[in-house]
Every structure is written in C-alpha cells, then in structure tokens.
Amino acid sequence: MPERLTETLMDTWAPLVILWITVLPSMYMAPVNDSQVVPSGSNRRLLDISEEQKVLNRSKRGWVWNQMFVLEEFSGPEPILVGRLHTDLDPGSSKIKYILSGDGAGTIFVINDKTGDIHAMKRLDREEKAEYTLTAQAVDRDTNKPLEPPSEFIIKVQDINDNAPEFVEGPYHATVPEMSVVGTYVTKVTATDADDPVYGNSAKLVYSILEGQPYFSVEPHTAIIKTALSNMDREAKEEYFVVIQAKDMGGHMGGLSGTTTVTITLTDVNDNPPKFAQSLYHFSVLEDIAIGDPIGRVKANDLDIGENGKSFYDIIEGDGMDIFEITSDSQTQEGILRLRKPLDYETKKSYTLKIEATNVHIDQRFISVGPFKDTATIKIVVEDADEPPIFSSPDYLLEVHENAAIDSVIGQVTARDPDVTSSAIRFSIDRNTDLERQFNINTQDGRITLATPLDRETSTWHNITIVATEDRNPSQISRVPVAIKVLDVNDNAPELASGDQAYLCENGKLGTVIHTMRAIDKDDPKNGHHFVYNLPLELSNNSNFTIQKKKDNTLDIVTKRGGFSRQKQEVYLLPIIISDSGNPPMSSTSTLTIKILRTLAWE
Template sequence: MKRLDREEKAEYTLNAQAVDRDTNKPLEPPSEFIIKVQDINDNAPEFSNGPYHATVPEMSIVGTFVTKVTATDADDPVYGNSAKLVYSILEGQPYFSIEPHTAIIKTALSNMDREAREEYLVVIQAKDMGGHMGGLSGTTTVTVTLTDVNDNPPKFAMSQYQFTVAEDRVLGGSIGKVKTNDRDIGDNAKSSFDIIDGDGMDMFEITTDSQTQDGIVRLRKPLDFESKKTYTLKVEAANVHIDPRFLSGVPFKDTATIKITVEDADEAPIFSSPTYLLEVHENAAINAVIGQVTARDPDATSSPIRFSIDRHTDLERQFNVNAEDGKITLATPLDRETNVWHNITIVATEIRNHSQISRVPVAIKVLDVNDNAPQFASEYEAFLCENGKPGQIIQTVSAIDNDDPKNGHYFFYSLLPEMSNNPNFTIKNNEDNSLSILAKHSGFNRLKQEVYHLPIIISDSGNPPQSSTSTLTIRVCGCSNDGVVQSCNVEAFVLPIGLSMGALIAILACIILLLVIVVLFVTLRRHKNEPLIIKDDEDVRENIIRYDDEGGGEEDTEAFDIATLQNPDGINGFLPRKDIKPDLQFMPRQGHASGPNGVDVDEFINVRLHEADNDPTAPPYDSIQIYGYEGRGSMAGSLSSLESSTSDSDQNFDYLSEWGPRFKRLGELYSVGESDKET
C-alpha cells in the first residue's frame, strides 16, 4: 500500500483470520505473519562530527599520527555491502595519507616547515559498497595546522652596532639595545645574550628584555674618558630552549660586534681612597693634625679642589679640615670613655664648578690613655660577726677602671700609710684584681663600736699610674653559731635573750589587734547612746518639740510646777519629779525676788537653763514646759505661733533671733509626748 523504508521500520507483524462473510464468525484460529524488509543501498555515508581540526608538529617524520575521522552509513551492515565503507583522500596529497578501513590520517611527507606553510586542508571521502562502482559516498574536511618547533636560530638584525656614552653615566644605566630575529614563535623564539669577547668585558654587561627579547647593554664600571675612549665587544645571542633533534651541525646562535665610544664629561672629584680610617689619642692637643684626605679632578682641565666637613656628621664640631690640603685637625678635647668612634664625612668640591661634589666617609678611632683612676666596682658594705674568728674573710672586693689598656687591667691595693698597722683588719691581694679583707682578732663588740671604716688605696698599672681611695664600711653584727647574720644594730642587742624577731612581730601584731578592737567597741557604744531624735534646726516658730514616743499622760504635767512659769511673780519653789526616783538629793534653789516691774524673762530663762544643765536627776524624760508668761510690757506681743491669727508666710520672725536658740535648748531638755500636744 506504501513504499517501505528499512531504515525507518525493518519488520512488520500481521495477525490474520478467516471469518464467515455472512455470519462474521471465525472459521479458524488467528494466524501471525512476520514481514521483514530487505535492505537496498539507498543511504550514503555521513561524517557526523565534521569538519575536523588537527595539529601536528612541523618537521615530523613520515607516518606521524595526525587524527582519525569516522563516517556512518544507515544501511544494513549485515546484509550485503551497503554499509561497508572505504576511506580515501580526495585533496591533501602528497602531504597526508589515510588508512582505507580505519580512517587514521598520517603524515606522508617529511620536513614540512611551519615557517613555509602553517596550515593544510585535507578532503576525506567515505564510499560504501566496499568502494566498488555503484556505491554511494560522503566527504568531510580536516584542517591540519603545523605547530612550531625550535628549528631556527636567532639572527641579529645587524652585524655591527655603534653606541656612544658619556663618561659620567651612572652605573647600571642603559647604553643601547641590540635586536634579534627568530622565525620561531613563543618560547622557541626566546634568546639569551652574552659578551663573549672584547676589551670591555669587565666594563659592560648585556641583559635580555623580557617583553621585546632585545639585548640591553648596560654600564658595569665607571668610565674614564681620559684613560680609554673606545671599547669593542663581541656579543652572542642563543636560544633558551633547544630542540636536540635539530642540533645536527647547525649552531642555534648568532654573534654581532658592538663598538662603544666614550664621550668626555665634567666629572666630580675622586678621592684617593673610598674610605679613611684615622686614629688619635684622647689626650691629643687642640689643633693637632689627625690625618689627611686627598682628591683630584679627573678631567683634563684639572680644577682645584676645596675640602669641607659635612656638619650633619659632626654636630658637636669636634673636628676641622683644611680647605686647601685636606688635613683634619682636632677642634675640641676628646674622651674615649664617652665616645670611642667618630664618623664624619669630608666633602670635596671643584672650585671652577661647584656642582661637582664628592663625599668620602672618615672613621676616627679615639685611642685610650690612662686618665681614669680605679674605684670599687660597687658600694660595698661588709658585715663582721661578733663571734668571728681571727683571719676570717670579712669581704672580697673588686675594682673597675674606665680606661682600656692594651694588656688589660692590673690593680694594686693598699691601706693608708697611717693605717698600715690597723689593729683590727688586714688585707690580702688575691692576684686576680680582687682583694679580701680579714679580721685580725675575735671578740668584736657592737656595744663598744658598731661600725668601722677602712680606707683602701686602689692603683692601676698605667703610665702614669692613677689611684684613688675608697672606704669600706664594716658593720659589727650578731650572728648565729654557723655565721648567719641575725642583727646589726645595738637596740636589738638588748632584747630579751631567746626572743626571736618572729616572736616580736607576733606580739606587736596582737597589740595592734587589741587596739583596733577597743576603738571599734568605743565607737559602737557611742553610736548606740546617741538619741534617735531628728532635730529640725530650720523651724523655730513653735516651742513644741515632736517625739515619736507617747508621753506619760498626767504624770508629765505633775512633774514640774507649770504655774510658776505662767506667773513669774510667784515664789519659785522646787517640786520633785514624780516620774523618777532621783539617786542624788538635789537642793532646791532659792527663790528670786522680783523687781519693781516683775520678773526679768532673760534672767529667768538663763536660771532655768543652768538648773537643767546641772541637775543630775532631770534627764530628758517625756514632758512639756509651757511658758505662757512673756513678761510685762513686752512690745512683741505673743511669741507663740499657735496663738497667731494668721499663718501668712510673710510673717516677720526677727524677734526670734535672740530668743529662738534659748527656746530650742529648752525643747531639747523637755521633749513633748504625743499626749501632751494639746496642752
């Protein structure tokens, strides 16, 4: 019914059955028919991965693998030759070849040079039917690129180069460049340069510029136009990376000649030495010549030179230099013990061209002379035991000397001439610049003499010798049986026998602790007896003192004769208090006779204050005293704020300036209970 395509469907399965046409009933069981489609060569080979790209090193030998291609054919590979492929090269010969059945491409020609031709286009054909007539075919292209190998040496662009350079060119400065050409690329084109011959091999050097691969000629040593004006160099360029396959008698290097001409320039003065080392004794006289520096002008004109000191290197101006001949002299005294080395800089300047300046360092070493006397190495203080033995070493001392003799120090020790026969002590030289002091006898007593002073003369071996006198302090001390110092003062000597220092400290600590306890006890007791009344010192308008505890009621009113205060004209008698039982009998005071005009209120209050202050039977119990009587002829009127008709804040209280403190004191003596406020 339709055209068949094996590549789309290679097999069909049919189910068939015979049925009665009239009844449509099956006459037999179903049967299966399988139909297979037989292949014919109707599909051409195809390269699904094409076009291809491959690389191979240049100069490769014949048969070098390049790449492999693959073609596919949709026809049946089992039936017939419809899918049997054969490969061939249509274009790319004679440089490359291909295996007919494996499709491997190889080089077919040797000595293919990348520098001559870098890329090749190869056309590959795949044909079915085993390559026979009537078969179908397909093609693809392979681009083959030759990769570089180091098969070419570097070549100088010129065989001879000419450079000129001024004689004052700084060291390391570039003089010129030489260029090479290399047909190779990448690392194969990198070259190194070297000076292999010439009369300036030690004066110049050549290096490679990493960016341009040029050779840079640089100055290595200072030039001198007056001594040599031209130099000739032979330089060589060679590849850094060498391929040993191409070293068959062909050198991968090239050479060129460089001629350098030196030009004259005005040069700075040149010192006869790059550095100077001078020595001078520390006792050298002022203006004494220490040494000399010399310099010359290297130019043909030979300008005169003037010398000076760079004062930044001689801030204290200890040296001078003669501007004409370069002689260095001493300007101030030297002291080796203060500074052994002095480093100054001498400047040489051309008189004709002040811009031409040279500098040279000068190191001046100060030599030692014996100008310091030896002395004790430290502040020695010796201790002598009372129970010491004769000949016992009390102290070993040593000396120091700020001088530095060439052969080292050697000190001599002796006593003062007037103390050479010292009855208590003697000295012994230990032959190692140290001295031992020995006791001549035993039985020293610090009660008789606590401290001894022993002057010792110390001399050195210099020329001339120097000496000094140092005094050693020897203190008599109490020691244990094994010679351990325990006490060195007289007060400690009179302490009870057997009482150690630790015991004394413990006793003292106990005494201090007891004193602290007593002070704390007294302080707490005093705080406990203080009244808990909060006093109001600001408000003095009322004579009622408020107290937190309630009073005794009627007993408070019967404790004192209130009527007496209400009427001072009455007889002031004494009524004993009913709320306490006095321990002492208090004698009643005598009544005061009133004057013609009645009682003096000031005197009355003073008497009451005096009685309250001296009455041992009248502590401040809760009570109240009412002073209703203010005296006759009082211009102030009523002093009680309770009786005031107004409580205006502008009320004048100036009249309290005299009476206020007195009422305050009475209020402290006679506190008011809560039950007595109304009264």
C-alpha cells in the same frame, strides 16, 4: 488497479513480486501455530498443515518463509500491492473475510477483506522503521468465527539508496610534524550512511581526496589520511585545507556522496638555526651605570617556534668578559647585555665582545643542516659621566691627645673629582654626627681641627662623617666616615679604692696587718698602672704603724708594736701619699682612720 501498480514495478522489483504472487510463495511464508499464510494461486489451506508439508518446510530452512517486502520511498498514483492472503477454504462465494492486525494495520497497511490483497497506503522510510509485524486471520463473514488460527508475518521495508554518507564528527583538525616522510599517518575520518549495510551496496563507502593533493592522500576503504609529499616545511606553509569525499554504492556511478574538511597543521621541528639580524652591534653606556643594569639587547632570530625557537646567549671572546654578562629573556628570546663590574671612563673607554646564540633544544635528525648557533660582535663605548668626588680612603682613623689645644689640627681628608674636567672640592662635617660641634674642618683642604676640649675619661671615641661636594655641581657629593680616638694623658691623680677606715683590737700584736689599701686611676697608661705609696715625712718614723707595698700594686698597713689602749687613744689618723707613674707623675693623699676596739675580759 493493484494489477496495474504491479506492472509499474516490474522493471525493478519483478522478481520479488513474482516470487510472492506466483513463483515461490513458501519463500516468504513460515508456519505459525501449525498454520501458514498462503498467497493467491496456492491450493494449500490456511490451516491443518500436513506432516508432509512440515517436512518440506524443514528442508527449506535457508529460505525466508514469513516475510513480505515493500519498496521504501515509493510514491505512485495508487497504493502499493504488498501481497495477498488466501485460503483454499474460500470457494469464492464471499463467505470468507480476511482480517489484518498489528503494526500499521488499517493505517499504513490495508487489506481487502474479500480478496486478501494487502496494500501500503503511505510512503515508507526504512530508516524510520525497517519492518512491521502483523497478524492475518480468516473468519466466517457471517458469524465472524475463525476458520483458521491467526498467523503472524513480517513486512520488511526494502532499502533504496536514498541517504548520502555523512561525516557527523567533521570538520576535522589534525597535526603532523613538518618534514615527515611520505606515508606518515595524519588522522582518520569516518562517514556513516543511514542506508541498509546488509542489502546491496547502498551503504558501502569508498573515500577519495578532492582537495589537498599532492600533499596528502586518503586510503579508499579505511579513510586514513597520510602524507603524500616529503619535506613539507612549516616555515613555508603551516596549514593545509583538505577535502575528503565519501561515496556509497562502492564508489560506482550513481552513488550518493558527502564531504568533510580536514584542517591539517604542520607542527614545528627544530630544523632552523638561530641567526643574528646583524653581525656587529654598537652600544654606548655611561660610566656610572649601576651593576646589573641592562646595557642593550640583541636577538638571534629563529624561524622555529616554541621550545625549538629558544636560544641561550654567551660571551665567548673579548676584552670585557669579566666586566659584562649576557642573559636570555624567556619572553622575547633576546640576549640582554648587563654590567658585572663598575666602569671607569678615565681608565678604559671601549670594549669589544664576541657573543654566541645557541639553540636550547637540538633535533639530532637535522644536525647535518649545520651548527645550530650563530655569533656576532658587540662594541661598547664608555661615556664620561659627572661622577661624585672620590676620597683617598674609604674611611679614616685619626688620633688626638685629650689635652690637645683648641684649633690644633687633628688630621686631614682628601678627595678628588674623577672626571676629566675636574672640579674643585669643598669639605664639610655632617653635623648630625657631631652634635656637640667638637670639631671643625677647613672647607678647602680638608684639615680637621679641635673646636672644644676633649676628655678621654668622658669619651674615648668620636665618629663623624665628612662630606665632599663638587663646586661645579653641588649635587655630586660623597661621604666618608672618620673615627677619632682620644689618647690618654696623665691628668688624673690616683685615688683610694678601698675603705678609708681600719680597726685594731687593744690586744693587737706587733706586725699585725690591720688593713689592705687599693688605689685606682682614671687615666689609662700604655704599660698599665704602677702606684707608689709613701707616708709623710713627719710620720715616716712613727712608732705605731708602717706600710708594706705588695706585688699586686696594693698596700698593707702593719702595726709596729703591740699593747694599744683604747683608754689612752681611741683613734689614729694615718695619711698616705699615692703617686702614679705618669710623666709628670700625679699624686694624692688619702687618710686612713684607725679605730681601737675594746678587748673583752673573757678573751
């Protein structure tokens, strides 16, 4: 039976089997412990190798002496004959027993203990286990005593091309800039083959492209994918689906193959300028729009994306360059037209602007395409709005004398409706600013009158707010501050500011200054205070005291004699008349009390 199996394998593996069985047994066997496993047909013994044989073995170092081979994946009707063990000590009398031990002995590999034939009992897979290490021994069948020392040898599983290449890392994704030149590197793919890379061409791979021409190519041996067509435009087609095949057996017929997919995305470069959707834009806006509010949006479309598609906007010409501004919306890439200064329908009813959109990032490689910018015109129509009244002044300052008569006119405010269809204006006082209701206003003409008496010495300033309201639309109101200054009139007489008592010793001498008087006046004359001091006529020639005015507007009381006696008169009263310089002048009389003090003897 083993002989029939051998004949079945002759076509494919005849050289190996013949070499092993009949031709060059030493090619598969090597000395182990000075012994040699020898196949059938050899006249060498299993042990006691001569020195001559050792020399012979050394002369054939390039050969494999201790290996047997078995074809993987073989599944014939009978077990496979792997090889035969034999010793010349065996005379053929069945006294020799062959024993096999090691990897798979008795399960995968079985030996005929009489003939030494080794058979593989199971289908083997090199990719699962590539070799088996076994030990052969010849013993006496009756006594089980070794006839020779054990000899170790290896059975190698011979590879066949039973594994297709695999792309374990696929599917792949790669990117390459659009407009790349032919031969630009894209990516590299890698396939693996579980077959033996050393034996034959089972694991020798060759790569080819099945889908993706004419845009891409693959290098047959390195699997590097490159561009094969120039000027691929992302805006025309962004993504490509490429199929790569890896075939073993060096790509020859009969080899196995595997495929993988590579999704290649063209990345954007700035090869397109911005372009306005229209050359002329129309916007209308109410004249009362607030500063900074948006008026409208424009957009220059750019086929590029990301940073390459960003543009900034600017106003380059027009009659409203100082009135309007345009900014870029980073999210929508639109230009937002905004107001910088107030509009007035009655002054100017329309504006024309020329705007420009320019790419933020420009790729110098494509500058020859043309300017990466575009222009458009914007026409803005200002529409009339119902505006609140406008006062003739942003604030008012009025002056009134404190002795002004009730209902006298203090001043006037004026306001107008700026709209074309002007409305009448009504005036009023915000009473939260005039809690004491000291003023009134004529609702028709804005004249402010006095309602209650004023006193500058109580309050010099009054700050009120005047409200102007449209008759046609009461919701349209304006406010203006009015400051009212109360002017002084001479309505207060001067008063004595210093003390009204003075003291004089009995031994006081002629010309002694016994007191300095100081006056005050609640009024506030423009040129400052100037006081006049006088004694009553009946005391102008008295023999006791006189007065002397000083440059600082004060008054000294001076003795006209000496030798005052407390026993004769203890207290003197000196009336003094104080007059201001007002028109008419105001005066008052203050009395100074002068007390005579006793002079002590030791003085």
